[in-house]
Structures are given as structure tokens and as C-alpha cells.
Amino acid sequence: MSTRALQRGPVRASVGRIGAMALRHLYLLRTSWPRLLELMYWPTVQMILWGLVSQFLLTNSSWVAQASGVLLAGVILWDVLFRGQLGLSLVFIEEMWSRNLGHLFSSPLRPWELIVALMMISLLRTLIGMGSAVGFAILLYHFSIFDLGLPLIAFFFNLIFMGWAVGLVVCGLVLRFGLGAESLAWFMIFAFAPVSCIYYPLEILPDWLKHVAEALPSALVFEGMRSVLFDGVFRYDLLWRAMALNALYMALALAAFMAFFHSARKRGLLHQIGE
Amino acid sequence: MAVATIGLTRALRHIAAIMTQHALKIDDLSKRFGTVQAVDGLSLAVPRGSITALLGGNGAGKTTTMAMMLGLVLPSSGSIRIFGENFARNRYRLLARMNFSSPYVDLPHRLTVRENLTVYARIYGVVGVRARIQQLAEDLDIVEFLKRPVGKLSAGQRTRVALAKALINNPELLLLDEPTASLDPDSADWVRSYLERWRVESGATILMASHNMAEVERLCSQTFMLRRGRLVDSGSPNDLIARYGRESLEEVFLDIARQRPDAAAQQNDATAQ
Numbered sequence: 001m002s003t004r005a006l007q008r009g010p011v012r013a014s015v016g017r018i019g020a021m022a023l024r025h026l027y028l029l030r031t032s033w034p035r036l037l038e039l040m041y042w043p044t045v046q047m048i049l050w051g052l053v054s055q056f057l058l059t060n061s062s063w064v065a066q067a068s069g070v071l072l073a074g075v076i077l078w079d080v081l082f083r084g085q086l087g088l089s090l091v092f093i094e095e096m097w098s099r100n101l102g103h104l105f106s107s108p109l110r111p112w113e114l115i116v117a118l119m120m121i122s123l124l125r126t127l128i129g130m131g132s133a134v135g136f137a138i139l140l141y142h143f144s145i146f147d148l149g150l151p152l153i154a155f156f157f158n159l160i161f162m163g164w165a166v167g168l169v170v171c172g173l174v175l176r177f178g179l180g181a182e183s184l185a186w187f188m189i190f191a192f193a194p195v196s197c198i199y200y201p202l203e204i205l206p207d208w209l210k211h212v213a214e215a216l217p218s219a220l221v222f223e224g225m226r227s228v229l230f231d232g233v234f235r236y237d238l239l240w241r242a243m244a245l246n247a248l249y250m251a252l253a254l255a256a257f258m259a260f261f262h263s264a265r266k267r268g269l270l271h272q273i274g275e
Numbered sequence: 276m277a278v279a280t281i282g283l284t285r286a287l288r289h290i291a292a293i294m295t296q297h298a299l300k301i302d303d304l305s306k307r308f309g310t311v312q313a314v315d316g317l318s319l320a321v322p323r324g325s326i327t328a329l330l331g332g333n334g335a336g337k338t339t340t341m342a343m344m345l346g347l348v349l350p351s352s353g354s355i356r357i358f359g360e361n362f363a364r365n366r367y368r369l370l371a372r373m374n375f376s377s378p379y380v381d382l383p384h385r386l387t388v389r390e391n392l393t394v395y396a397r398i399y400g401v402v403g404v405r406a407r408i409q410q411l412a413e414d415l416d417i418v419e420f421l422k423r424p425v426g427k428l429s430a431g432q433r434t435r436v437a438l439a440k441a442l443i444n445n446p447e448l449l450l451l452d453e454p455t456a457s458l459d460p461d462s463a464d465w466v467r468s469y470l471e472r473w474r475v476e477s478g479a480t481i482l483m484a485s486h487n488m489a490e491v492e493r494l495c496s497q498t499f500m501l502r503r504g505r506l507v508d509s510g511s512p513n514d515l516i517a518r519y520g521r522e523s524l525e526e527v528f529l530d531i532a533r534q535r536p537d538a539a540a541q542q543n544d545a546t547a548q
Binding site for chain 1: 306308313338339342345346347348349367368370371373374375377379380381382383384385386387390393394395396397398399400440
């Protein structure tokens with residue numbers, strides 16, 4: 001029986017390879033309760049913490065009293081960005097921990113197919129993580145993120161796209177510099193937190209920092225979120241700008257990942273990486 | 276008309292590839308890592324349907340050469356042709372017809388054997404995944420381990436599973452890096468017998484790197500001896516043994532590894548006279 005007799009057409013083969021990589025991590029999730037617990041743990045803990053802060057401020061701040069859900073919505077949406085990035089980076093690093101990259105990159109799996117699979121798994125992990133936090137927010141504080149309505153979908157996808165762009169750069173750096181750089185996966189995204197204006201309006205930033213924030217899709221999303229919560233207005237101008245910036249950053253992140261991948265092949269790093 | 280021309284070109288290319296006698300042909304291949312010349316102007320050809328060995332001491336360039344054949348390392352210069360096609364240009368298409376196994380690359384430990392094989396069967400686009408896994412599991416005697424996580428298998432069991440992954444797409448070219456490393460003599464013998472049988476049944480080509488000279492003598496019809504990234508000698512195990520005037524391939528290997536090319540030169544001179 002020849003190899004070709006066993007194989008499918010190119011499009012189906014590509015879909016099959018992406019599915020295979022997604023399946024590989026689903027198998028892992030299915031049998032690993034610590035991983036599932038970890039996915040739900042931080043969003044839930046953060047939500048409880050900020051819920052308490054929110055309740056306190058409700059009785060002490062007239063600003064927050066106008067929109068009691070603004071802090072909780074901020075926590076939950078920030079977690080979309082964080083989980084999106086972390087999900088993509090960690091799933092990739094998992095291949096390095098298991099010394100599996102040599103098998104993957106010597107197979108017909110294209111790097112872009114691997115990236116699509118990583119995004120699929122990251123999306124799933126984010127939904128699992130968010131799901132528990134959203135559920136607890138409804139149960140404990142009677143706050144539903146779904147009250148944001150349809151804009152929630154736009155916020156979610158803009159944030160997860162930005163998370164994926166950052167996550168891809170982290171993957172490239174880890175590929176190029178080895179597992180010594182894996183801690184980047186945990187803290188890199190937090191560098192964006194202060195200028196993402198999660199819990200305060202963009203206008204309170206110093207002028208020079210405002211320009212930085214306006215160049216971040218996350219800051220535009222949180223500004224848009226406050227607009228919905230405070231004024232009941234969905235700002236399309238912010239949405240288009242966030243989408244355009246995300247497209248730009250995703251293109252740059254893909255180029256960076258491919259450049260790091262090329263460099264790793266040149267330096268012979270792909271079959272040396274392990275725990 | 277254009278479609279017909281493209282179809283004809285493809286057909287001719289396909290026929291040319293089939294007609295190519297070599298599964299693998301390397302020309303003037305070099306790889307430099309900074310100041311280290313890992314592979315230096317290597318040229319060799321591996322006949323279709325053969326079991327060929329890449330031999331050499333540690334750091335001779337075997338693993339780097341194999342990694343270049345798999346696309347894991349970019350060559351500094353030179354070319355690799357597989358089934359008559361340029362590997363650099365047709366990498367992914369050719370990789371679908373190849374596979375490899377190495378003790379230095381692992382399968383995810385937490386996934387069961389069946390899960391791992393399923394993932395790789397899908398990556399290689401195998402049709403009839405369940406049946407293929409069942410068939411391989413029976414052939415390689417790993418049916419009872421299919422539901423067990425790879426991390427809980429013994430070295431011998433893990434080698435069989437790695438072999439199952441390497442054969443999942445029924446490759447036409449199989450690269451094996453030390454296929455019996457860390458196996459007990461019984462397990463190693465079982466693997467060698469299986470590879471011999473599989474090669475005959477499939478007609479595939481096997482290129483292996485090994486430090487076990489008895490294994491090479493038993494399995495390989497052709498060997499390439501490397502030292503410091505260069506090809507220093509080649510031939511069948513029997514040819515080399517005769518040429519170096521030794522009793523076994525291991526002695527030939529030691530001559531070459533310890534830089535005693537004069538032995539071969541003397542033998543060559545004597546043969547020529």
C-alpha cells in the first residue's frame with residue numbers, strides 16, 4: 001500500500017492536519033483535571049476579588065455606582081485577552097515540554113496550520129475559563145456580562161485577536177531562545193495592562209501615554225465597553241480602529257513568528273528543544 | 276490546453292521521479308553552526324528499496340544530516356533531492372511520503388498510544404485511521420498498550436510505539452536515528468527483524484544512523500562513514516571489512532573513528548595492484 005493511497009486531497013488534508021493538532025490538545029485537556037482547574041481558577045479568583053472591590057465601591061463611590069458592572073466587566077474582558085495569549089503560548093510550549101516539536105516540524109504540518117490549531121485551542125480554553133467566571137459573576141453578584149449585548153462579541157474577538165498576536169510573538173521568542181524564555185508567556189501581556197485602561201478611562205492618562213493607549217486594540221475595547229455601560233452607546237469608530245490595529249498587529253506577529261521559525265531552523269534548534 | 280500541458284508536465288515529472296533510482300541524493304551538502312562545521316561538502320546517494328546506514332562517531336554529522344533531510348535544519352549550502360524532487364522546494368509534499376523516529380524526539384507522554392497515533396495519522400492524512408492503527412498495533416504487538424499513556428511504557432514498548440508512529444503513513448522513505456538505542460538484546464532483535472520484514476514487504480527505503488555495528492552488518496546493504504562532517508568511506512559492510520582487512524564492521528569503524536585512513540589506503544592499493 002503506497003503512502004499516496006492512504007492520503008487525501010490537499011484542502012481536506014490541511015483541514016485534517018489542523019484538526020489533528022486541535023485533537024491532540026483536546027485529548028490532553030480531557031484527561032488532565034489540573035489543566036481544567038487552572039483554566040477556571042484565575043478568572044474565578046479574580047472575579048471574586050474584584051466583585052468584592054466592586055461591592056465596596058458601590059457604597060463608597062458615586063462614579064462606580066453609576067455602572068456597578070464596570071469593574072467586573074473589565075475583569076472578565078481582560079481575562080479574554082490574557083487567556084487568549086496564554087492559551088496560545090502555553091499550548092505551543094507544551095509541545096516543547098513534551099519534546100514533540102521535532103516530530104511536528106518534520107511532518108507535512110505547515111506552520112500556519114499549527115498556528116490555526118493553536119488559535120482554536122486557545123479559543124476553547126478561553127471560553128472554558130470565561131465560562132466559570134461569568135457563571136460566578138451571575139450567581140454571586142447578579143452581574144451578567146451578556147448585558148453588554150451584541151457588542152460583547154466585537155469586544156471578545158478584538159481582545160482575543162490581540163492576545164493571539166502577543167502569544168505568537170511569545171511562541172517565536174521561545175522557539176528562538178528556548179524554554180528559558182517561557183516565563184514571557186506569563187508576564188508579557190501584563191506590560192499592556194496599565195495602558196489598556198481596563199478599570200479607568202483613557203482620558204486620565206498623561207498625554208504622551210494616551211497616544212500609546214490609542215495604538216492598542218485593548219484600550220479601544222475597554223473604552224468602548226465603558227461607553228456601552230455608562231452611556232448605552234456602541235462606538236463603531238472605536239471598533240473599526242481596534243479591528244484595523246488588530247489586523248496590523250496580527251500580520252506583524254505572523255511575520256515575527258515565521259522569522260523566528262526560520263532562524264530556529266537555521267540554527268538547528270527545532271530538534272534540540274526539550275525540557 | 277493549458278490544463279492539458281500542466282497535466283502532462285506533472286505526469287512526466289511523476290514518471291521521472293518513479294524512474295529515479297535513488298530515493299535520496301545529496302550533493303555537496305554543508306552545514307555550519309557559527310564556527311563549527313557540522314557537515315562539510317557531503318555527497319551521497321541512497322538506492323531505492325535499500326537499507327542504508329550513516330555511520331560515524333559522536334559529532335560526525337549524522338544527526339545534523341538527517342535533520343536537514345527532514346527540514347528541521349536549513350543547509351548552509353548544497354542540495355537534497357528525494358525521489359528525484361528538490362526537497363527545499365517541495366518539502367511538505369515530500370515529508371508526507373517520509374517519516375522518522377529518533378530517541379531524541381518524544382511523543383506526548385500524557386496522551387495514550389492510540390491518541391498519539393490518531394493525531395499523527397491525521398497529520399499525515401491517513402485514510403481509515405482506526406483500521407491503520409489496529410493493523411500497526413497488531414504488527415508491532417502493541418495492542419495491549421493502546422489505551423495506556425506513552426509516559427507509562429517501558430523503553431522497549433516506547434520504541435515500538437515510536438516505530439508505529441514512524442510507519443503510520445506507510446512511508447516510502449523512513450529515517451531512523453539509532454532505532455535500537457537503550458533496548459535490551461531481545462527487544463533490539465525484535466525491532467531489527469521487524470524492520471527487515473517491513474522493508475521487504477513495503478519496498479520502502481530505510482536510512483538509519485546507528486552506533487551498533489552488528490545491527491548495521493545484519494540490516495544494511497550500504498554504509499556511509501562520516502568523520503567531522505565529511506564522507507570518509509562508503510560501501511557494503513562486507514566490502515568495507517574486506518578493504519580494511521578487518522574481521523568486523525566494528526573494527527573498521529574504530530579504524531575510521533580513530534583516524535587511521537592509511538589502513539584503507541593500503542588495502543585499496545593492494546586491491547588495485
